[in-house]
Amino acid sequence: MSGLCAGRVVIVTGAGRGLGRAHALAFAAEGARVVVNDVGAALDGSGGSAGPAAEVVAEIRAAGCEAVADGEDVADWAGAARLVAHAVGEFGRLDVLVNNAGILRDRMVVSLDEGEWDAVLRVHLKGHAATLHHAAAHWRARGKAGEPVDARVVNTSSGAGLLGSVGQGSYSTAKAGILGLTMVAAAELARYGVTVNAIAPAARTRMTERAFADAMTAPERGAFDAMAPENVSPLVVWLGSTESREVTGRVFEVDGGRIVVADGWRRGPSVDQGRRWTPGELGDVVPKLLAEATAPEPVYGS
Template sequence: MICKDRVVAVTGAGRGLGRAHALEFARQGALVVVNDLGVARDGTGGAAAGPAEEVVKEIEALGGRAVPSPHDIATEDGAAALVATAVEAFGRLDVLVNNAGFLRDRMLINLSEDEWDAVMRVHLKGHFLPLKHAGRHWRAERKAGRPVDARVINTSSGAGLLGSVGQGNYSAAKAGIVGLTLVASAELARYGVTVNAIAPAARTRMTEEVFAQTMAPPAEGEFDTMAPENVSPLVVWLGSAESRAVTGRVFEAEGGRICVMNAFRHGPMIDKGARWDPAEVGTAVRDLLARAPDPEPVFGAG
């Protein structure tokens, strides 16, 4: 019960990772706002409240409390309504888990502008706007003299950290989420808010085709490393009071593995103390690369 009575909003919580997060938060005593539009894997189709309401029923069956949120969190009004739903239902908001997303995979030379924009909208804008409105709520709470011990957990991806062939739009959006996480962790710290990101690997609607081609299903009784539920304990801990000292970090989570990512760090350096001549740069760069670790490969390359 490490999140007992904490109020948590999870976007994209009707299926997959979001559903697993919402259920684990509820098991750990949280009051949950279940946000989901109920659209298809690629974001198409009419919005349906069904998936969010089903997760609410599952939480209530566990003895927990939850409310559905049918709002489009990639709009100003929808993001504001998500926060308002938490406050109206439970009196406040303590944790925001940004998880909503879908795929429009295609090689770059075949990727349309609409496919680019749709993925940027749901992933990057769909992180920014809930974060913005939750941040405003917590700033107002702090200014009113009420204590704030809040958490944001964003969802990046290995594709955003290392790249992924055929996913230029998704990789760019997920990399942008890392940058947004770093900025938000610095800006919101003054209000009592931590902001971290995860890069999960799990079998969901978004990944089931890939895993079906590359991994055999687990044998009966074998640990299912790709189950979405494996990622949720880290997310729930990051949403708890125990994680107060952790902010601005990115964690990979897969099966029983948790890895903190080092991300970009200053590496080897040469300072000439004057402007370089272009003819000199090649020697300097080759020396720097010889002293730097090799980059990790892009997913799906070679």
């Protein structure tokens, strides 16, 4: 089959619904062979069903494309290993990993429950790290065997990870952690022929429909649906293609028809007097530095 990703083997996690489903369908439409990973859990991570992944696979196959369903828990270290092994066993190799799976348990910081905090960090952050680890091991082994590797990782952060979001302390923390993981992995895996980038999408999903109901309301029939998850997938597919081999360690905000390169933490104004400061001296120094610095973007919901 022809297409931008013809013949490439792609894992998309959390691909049973929302953004993940849109990514899986878009990759398949561009000729990729897709492993549709989803545990079929509720929004808070509870329960599970093989149905959502199977439905996406059926849709892909009905279009004449190749896909298999996978129900592994990406935040289980051994489960993530089995997921990568499933892709390799089914299609012979892995070329692209799209980390998308996540859950939502919103709380104000003062109301955080330890179990809910752990669950959100586990699925989002550990779920990215575990799959990335095992995919990287696969690509390193291929490289050491003398096989050319031209692989891609696309991680999923959020505006909440870039700027923070009121009522989403655990989610924002996990999504910010994913950005750090992306930067490190991009630097470490370049030697193996692997690029690692992240997106911070805005789209209508089970998560955002609850957290931002007004903003996610579908438009009247015939109008451009800026919050449709399908708007995000073209960038993800391009980042998964061989065309993107020069792009790594970058973060893109994407929604509707808009793509923004996120310009993250950078060193701003500074002063160095060549000796240790005393606390009393800093009352004049810090305000001057802040006056010279660019004001931070506001936290969502503030």
